[in-house]
Amino acid sequence: MTNKNQISNEKELSLEQREELLSVLKARFEKNMNRHKGLEWAKVQAKLNAHTEKLWSLNEMERTGGEPDVVGHDQKKGEYIFYDCSAESPKGRRSVCYDREGLESRKKHKPENNAIDMATAMGIELLTEEQYRTLQKLESFDMKTSSWVETPSDIRELGGALFCDFRFGHVFVYHNGASSYYGARGFRGSLRV
Template identity: 65%
Template structure:
């Protein structure tokens, strides 16, 4: 799953179309961002065209990004993939480059960390994932790779999360594993 990174910014038309999509999603889900005003978010986005490109990649791969937080210390708004299931455009990836390189046969198309880097986004941490799950029910049929702590990764593992039986679970797998129903959720600070 390679992400084309040919242009760092969107055309004026592409940017406007994306901003309209994001504004409509923002209005449809006010519970995700109480006390945040869209005009302030839009102004921040318009001042950072490279961030719009990252959001376009999140959208293109099925993430349905939306604002979920405002960092009052930095002024940044945090966008997270809010698609009900893990983004389809990011399925069947192992965790990272080391895991991909270690696979000798039946290699996946890529790895989550490389794709995230090419998109200009970060994988959600466990903390981010639990915060997202307070805003709705996500990954009820899929799972999502999460940013794995170095001590777990050093031992060959990687973590992922999902929601089953009314609860959020964090599990582990070998970092080289990949599944059709597992992608990754991303975060972007603007």
């Protein structure tokens, strides 16, 4: 029981941290209305206040350079959708293999982490290719970097993983071995609140 509480406490923000994060999110929301036309910050904040456990994940997105922002509202589920909206792939999540299997398959020069484990630890999910394309319709992201995206199991079973970037006015989807990593490749995540 104590162990569970310790884990829970680790994933809670103090009142001061919550207020600071909400202030940052509100300022970003108001500055980038093109990402969420027709949505109101007061309703988003009310939802966040009702689900404070999600603030920890949003703070992790912020802490690692993702600059999370609202990009949609699922009216059926009543959830607001946040994506990482940093201009380039989040700095605190670069130089990582795709997943644990890819990381462990490296013989030398192993990076410190992998995208799937990091996202899981943060309580978020990697963007899918479709979500990545949706994000790019809002404005241009990853013009100098690239981001791992959720990879279909048939590709992953053969050792590959997918990543995307935006060049020449288009989204490009590429493949690499899941064990590869680059200083200019990270991952973008999504969170529903």
